Amino acid sequence: MAKITLDNLAHSYLPNPKSEDDFALKELNHVWEDGAAYALLGSSGCGKTTLLNIISGLLQPSRGRILFDDVDVTHAPTAQRSIAQVFQFPVVYDTMSVRDNLAFPLRNRGRDEKYVAERVQEIARMIGMEDMLNRKARGLTADAKQKISLGRGMVRKDVNALLFDEPLTVIDPHMKWELRTQLKKLHHDFGHTMIYVTHDQTEALTFADKVVVMYEGRVVQIGTPDELFERPEHTFVGYFIGSPGMNVIPAKVEGRTAYIDGSSVELARGYGPLDGKVEIGVRPEFARLSQSDGLPVKVRRVEDVGRHKIIRANFFGHDINIIAGEDDPVSADMNRVTFDAKHVNVYANDWRVEGEAA
Amino acid sequence: MDKTVNHKAWFLVLPVLILVAFSAVIPLMTVVNYSVQDTFGQNEFFWAGLEWFEEMLASDRMWDALGRQLMFSGIILLIEVPLGIFVALNMPKSGFWASFCLVVMSLPLLIPWNVVGTIWQIFGRVDIGLLGYTLDLIGVDYNYTQDTFAAWVTIIVMDVWHWTSLVALLAYAGLKSIPDAYYQAAKIDQASRWKVFRFIELPKMMGVLMIAVLLRFMDSFMIYTEPFVVTGGGPGNATTLLSIDLVKMALGQFDLGPAAAFSIMYFLVILLISWVFYTVMTNLDKKGM
Amino acid sequence: MTLELKGVSKIVEGQVHIHPTDLTLENGTMNVLLGPTSSGKTSIMRLMAGLDVPTAGQVIWHGEDVTGMRVQDRKVAMVYQQFINYPSMSVYDNIASPMRLLGVDKAEIDRRVREAAELMQLAPMLDRKPLELSGGQQQRCALARALVKNAGLVLLDEPLANLDYKLREELRVEIPKIFEESGSIFVYATTEPEEALLLGGNTATLWEGRVTQFGPTPAVYRQPVDATTARVFSDPPMNFLQISKTGSKIMFGDGQSARAVGKLAELSDGRYTAGFRPNHLEIGKHTDDAMEFKTTLSVTELTGSETFIHLDHHGERWVGVIHGVNDLTIDAPLSVWLDPRHVYVFSETGDLVAPAAYAVAA
Structure with a gap:
């Protein structure tokens, strides 16, 4: 296990990048703590796979350094980095048995057979495949193959980090639950440094201690799931995390009040003069439909999604979403909305502004 | 997935059936017809039963030709398949050089067979051929018209030159279909170059290699034009392969009956060996080799 | 049409x-x-x-x-x-x-x-x-x-x-x-x-x-x-529990029971399977009728607005979805509460014999 340091790291696929736009991965400084579980979250093309490939050594960064426990590995090949990776599509050696698959990385490093046998048995127990060891890997289900990939990664004790590249893409929804839980459990029990790349917010949030949200080649926020939920640093984070995402409404902010089309919304904190595009962001979870309080809203559609209801509404010409509990009544005469002042964030040019406590 | 049954579809197959009937079935039946009859010219035929088959089976001539044929096919497969794989492994995967290699490799495949024969026939001549003359100059005793070994080497090298590209191109297609993730995983697992080949590349190439081996076997077993142009089956009968012998018999000596019996047996042998090949290889494939 | x-x-x-x-x-x-x-x-x-x-x-x-x-x-x-x-x-x-x-x-x-x-x-x-x-x-x-x-x-x-x-x-x-x-x-x-x-x-x-x-x-x-x-039709999957009915009482194990009201009252005595959705488990007693179950917490997952808890209840695996971010200790005992009105009752062959009271009301 190791701490991984990214030092002024940046990458461009062009030989002579001129402007910032030419960089697939914009300058980044970050330390991946030893033994923590991270998720790299973003939509396709946001640079998350580029970053993962730099860490695994498949790609050499245009700028900056990468260190494993203070050792510079920027130009070290993959094989020397002692990392393990689980890919989007299961990679197993089809012609080998499950046992040989698991033993493969150890045998390649010349470990003696007795040690290999013990270790394989141990890993098989961890991933729950003890009774399949003698089966050929070919013909196993996708989730079993992904477990083998995972096991092959963990079989080495000296592994610095486990990398996951959208590992649940080909897995059935009901099996996703099981694999995710198992992964979480393995992390808890063995404390590997894990980096998990995904576009799926549920996977990212449930898996990671800290989620790194990327947008257009830039890391826009690194935070715990509740930080990302309660205080998105960028409107993209607000939109990307949560379903539906945060409501972002253009407003004028003066002191502790936001004005939307002249109507006022109370804020929990005070703000100085703000330049550029000013917006307030409220999560649907912190908006409440009401008969008498708050500002007028026109309900377009109520969707009963089981655990809760999603109310799609029009608010001063903007589409907003409101979430109501499964048992909360929603009636036709409810045409006002209130926001929980504590959870209203203020954004200037898409970045969150930290207000001053009154 | 089963399909909707629609009997009208048979009408669409009809043209093909007619074509195949004219190009294959009817000529084959003519051959069968010849093989069970005898003629003394003037278009008079007599029923001969299985006589010609018995005669052919008893003659050394056919067995010798078959032996030579098996040796030829065996040798070229042993050379072309590994060499083709080797070439494919060393071809660039993308960019200008990949296209360049593909074009250069397909060149021998585009040359008409008799031209290939002529090229090598001249190439190997001691008096004017670049190869023959050079070898002679450095003191190698090489003359494919007189020396059996030299004749064999010539036709084998010629076939390898002509057809290795096909195996290489098929193997290359198989290699290209392997996702990058496999190579990345192998790097992470610190697999050696040999293990990458043995456990990733070879299994993934198996399907196309099977087709390559089958194609090359059938083609080489029926080879006629090229050795005929180069050696004409000689020196003596040293390179008289099955089809050359068959033509000699049918056209040179006009022994229609024995030649017909010969060609039917020839056809059955190819069918049998191809079937054995196919069965063995699909079984290997199922077992994961 | x-x-x-x-x-x-x-x-x-x-x-x-x-x-x-x-x-x-x-x-x-x-x-x-x-x-x-x-x-x-x-x-x-x-x-x-x-x-x-x-x-x-x-x-x-x-x-x-x-x-x-x-x-x-x-x-x-x-x-x-x-x-x-x-x-x-x-x-x-x-x-x-x-x-x-x-x-x-x-x-x-x-x-x-x-x-x-x-x-x-x-x-x-x-x-x-x-x-x-x-x-x-x-x-x-x-x-x-x-x-x-x-x-x-x-x-x-x-x-x-x-x-x-x-x-x-x-x-x-x-x-x-x-x-x-x-x-x-x-x-x-x-x-x-x-x-x-x-x-x-x-x-x-x-x-x-x-x-x-x-x-x-x-x-x-x-x-x-x-x-x-x-x-x-449940994601995360529905949780199940063996229960039995004796007279006017439904026994849920762990000494917990509920009154057999409504449709449940008409059932004959015997063994049944209770089913309830993960979002109906709570980690506090919020209603008077809520029953307490002692479980072991094996994994927690946060989504920012909710916490998924994976529980072991006498060898059975349950999943709960709890509002908000909760700091819970893994591998430690955890009590969860369930209101009987969120419980579906199935016969031993799996047919629904009594719908959850809340669903009938909705």
Whole structure:
């Protein structure tokens, strides 16, 4: 296990990048703590796979350094980095048995057979495949193959980090639950440094201690799931995390009040003069439909999604979403909305502004 | 997935059936017809039963030709398949050089067979051929018209030159279909170059290699034009392969009956060996080799 | 105007793909086929489309028997999980292609293509080739092509499965809107309960080639007819617990019991299976009737707004979804509470014998 340091790291696929736009991965400084579980979250093309490939050594960064426990590995090949990776599509050696698959990385490093046998048995127990060891890997289900990939990664004790590249893409929804839980459990029990790349917010949030949200080649926020939920640093984070995402409404902010089309919304904190595009962001979870309080809203559609209801509404010409509990009544005469002042964030040019406590 | 049954579809197959009937079935039946009859010219035929088959089976001539044929096919497969794989492994995967290699490799495949024969026939001549003359100059005793070994080497090298590209191109297609993730995983697992080949590349190439081996076997077993142009089956009968012998018999000596019996047996042998090949290889494939 | 399956079944090489099924889809409805992979969703769609001929039974389209009719002769449009477009044609030509085959006149084609493109937000990309578009746009193009056909039956086979999470969310909101404007019968296959709920309309739950229940989506969700349906239509999965009834009491183990009221009062004494959804477990006593269960917490997962807790209850695995972010200790005992009005009671064979009280009230 190791701490991984990214030092002024940046990458461009062009030989002579001129402007910032030419960089697939914009300058980044970050330390991946030893033994923590991270998720790299973003939509396709946001640079998350580029970053993962730099860490695994498949790609050499245009700028900056990468260190494993203070050792510079920027130009070290993959094989020397002692990392393990689980890919989007299961990679197993089809012609080998499950046992040989698991033993493969150890045998390649010349470990003696007795040690290999013990270790394989141990890993098989961890991933729950003890009774399949003698089966050929070919013909196993996708989730079993992904477990083998995972096991092959963990079989080495000296592994610095486990990398996951959208590992649940080909897995059935009901099996996703099981694999995710198992992964979480393995992390808890063995404390590997894990980096998990995904576009799926549920996977990212449930898996990671800290989620790194990327947008257009830039890391826009690194935070715990509740930080990302309660205080998105960028409107993209607000939109990307949560379903539906945060409501972002253009407003004028003066002191502790936001004005939307002249109507006022109370804020929990005070703000100085703000330049550029000013917006307030409220999560649907912190908006409440009401008969008498708050500002007028026109309900377009109520969707009963089981655990809760999603109310799609029009608010001063903007589409907003409101979430109501499964048992909360929603009636036709409810045409006002209130926001929980504590959870209203203020954004200037898409970045969150930290207000001053009154 | 089963399909909707629609009997009208048979009408669409009809043209093909007619074509195949004219190009294959009817000529084959003519051959069968010849093989069970005898003629003394003037278009008079007599029923001969299985006589010609018995005669052919008893003659050394056919067995010798078959032996030579098996040796030829065996040798070229042993050379072309590994060499083709080797070439494919060393071809660039993308960019200008990949296209360049593909074009250069397909060149021998585009040359008409008799031209290939002529090229090598001249190439190997001691008096004017670049190869023959050079070898002679450095003191190698090489003359494919007189020396059996030299004749064999010539036709084998010629076939390898002509057809290795096909195996290489098929193997290359198989290699290209392997996702990058496999190579990345192998790097992470610190697999050696040999293990990458043995456990990733070879299994993934198996399907196309099977087709390559089958194609090359059938083609080489029926080879006629090229050795005929180069050696004409000689020196003596040293390179008289099955089809050359068959033509000699049918056209040179006009022994229609024995030649017909010969060609039917020839056809059955190819069918049998191809079937054995196919069965063995699909079984290997199922077992994961 | 309906699509009716009458005793339709499909057997391939002795294997039953679809058990005899009766299903009536009304015109202008959204119908979700919900079930795990290989539960028969695609098979049913192929039967509906006419791509396969049923082994037995009839397919009735607007009162006419179309069982043996070829798919070309039916008015059917289909969208698949893979983004299927003609790669060499522009987006415009892709959308126009089905109408050209039907011989619609040029002006009408142009009008309808532009209308569909507008609806699917493809208007600026009409001249591009599909492969130059993002995944979401490619799938929108395929959807637009299906829509302009004015087919009476539009089949969508997991159309969003290959898209990014957020794109999926956006298209999920768009699809019901499109559907409302078209007035055709929509059939939408999905593996995800949440998707079914978001799409609304009707839902047919599938399990091993059998339609276990068909009805309005919220009704199927709240009042499943059996444990299988409840299991299929619950994500995270429904939790189960063995219970027994003695007199006016229902024993839940752990010394916990509830009064047998309502439908439960009519049940005979004996053993039953209780089922309850993860979001109905709570980690505090919020109602007077709530029963306490002592469990061991094995894993927690945070989503920012909620916490998933994975529990071990006497060897049975339960999942709970708790509001807010909770700091809980893993591998430690954890008490959870459950209100009896959230409990479904199933017979030992899995049939629903008493629905949850809250669902009846809703």
